[in-house]
Amino acid sequence: MGIDRVETGDAELVRRIRAGDIGAYGALVARYRDRLGRYAVHMIGDREDAEEALQDSFVRAYRSLERCNDPARFGAWLYGILVNRCRTTGARAARRRRLFVHDVEALNGTPHPDAMERLEWTDAVERALARLAPEYREAFLLKHVEDLEYEEIAELTGDGISALKMRVKRAREQLQKFLREAEHV
């Protein structure tokens, strides 16, 4: 996009943005787009809705940038905005679940048994995730896919740590069950 890809920390970029360099926000967007996108895609389960939520979150974050108290932890603050935004989309998207063909490896060669098995597994994973209650899915993704600490998750969701731990545990139990069911179909 014409923005210099210099390795500048989040704090410095935020400083520049606050000084009026809007273009510097583009660097933050590029930096966090895919990672936050991964969470949004798995949480919402619909690619278009996820990208819309992601876009909204980035815009919202820019507009409320003065409320980011610790610019060095911009990423975590941005996650909080995204998690909240995904909560409002959840209900709408719940009725639609699609197979994500984003796994390049799964599509090597003409469809032979391995590739088809791979696609079925991807599909089973997304379906199992979709069957979880939203608060379980949210906690599970933030902990195990996005690798956040319970303290961080508590901070961005406003939920208690022990409640979060319980949700993650239940999520794992249910996912096990759903995946086993998918295997035996």
Next chain:
Amino acid sequence: MFEQDDDIVERMIRQLRRPVSIDPGLDARVMGEIAAAAQPGKRRTWPWLAAAAAVLAVMVVAHPWALDSGTSRADAFQFVLVAPQAGSVSLVGDFNDWDPARSPMHTAHGVWATVVPLAPGRYRYAFLVNGVEWRADPAAPNAIDDEFGTPSSVVTVAGRGS
């Protein structure tokens, strides 16, 4: 086939941790939205936004396909170029007869943007900077066959039933 219970969840986690690629055009859309609101001392609604809305209204009436593309975002496409040094930028392509006067882009802080309604199809396009320099869109696929010696990009819009 009979994995340990925990292993199957771990396998699922590995699957979910795979990178997900998001449309790089999202960057442009975010920057465009931000730039549109950043004009100091002006009203939030830009004149060109109103013009685009008028065009969209015409398109909806005249072309039924515009009604069932799902969300409004599917009909209107925002093109963005970051070019802080440019004095003017136009969007030209198969959708506007390659006429630089049709889609001049508007800027805030070096971010140039415009909105164009697009029917389903495949369009070649490029940005014309300062009336002389041709630039492809960094966020879009390149057009392969360039017969006139300048770079172009491609946008493909899916249609009904796609």
Next chain:
Amino acid sequence: MIIVALLLATQVAVQDPRLERLDPETRSSVIAIVDSAREMGLPSEPLVQRALEGATKGAAAPRIVAAVRRLAADLGTVRTVLGARASTPELEAAVAALRAGASVPVLASLRDARRGPLTMTLSVLADLVASGVPPDSAAAVVLALAPNARDVDLVEFRRAVERDIALGAPPAAAAAVRVNAGARPGTAASRP
């Protein structure tokens, strides 16, 4: 009736005010190509747009005429493969795929592999080649996807490949077509 239709078609091209942007000589050559294309049932809009592109870019007359002529020929070729019911977007995407190295048999296979519009399928093939994926690999991969992938899946696939290439994977590996049955590739590019 046919004569009237031909006359009407000619009228359309002559009256297209957009072509007035071309100098008179170029204009008459382009009109002639557009008219004969219409007689063959080919769409004229892509040809007009190509001429206008050349005009805007200040290209020399022979270059504009050659580009329009070449496009007309390619539209004819792909229309033969895709059939008379192919839409203009499909034909344009097919030309892009053809110029990206997809052979006529490949285009025919894609046509047979997929119900519904082929625009996105063909576009993605052309786009993959534009990113550096060798034509054979791109064709094979798109053929594998064509029967079952929706348009939105094809677009996601194309983005994923482009992303891997941007991260340093060799383009052919990023699209990774393996012919050996049972081979499980260890493509580093798609690992986190």
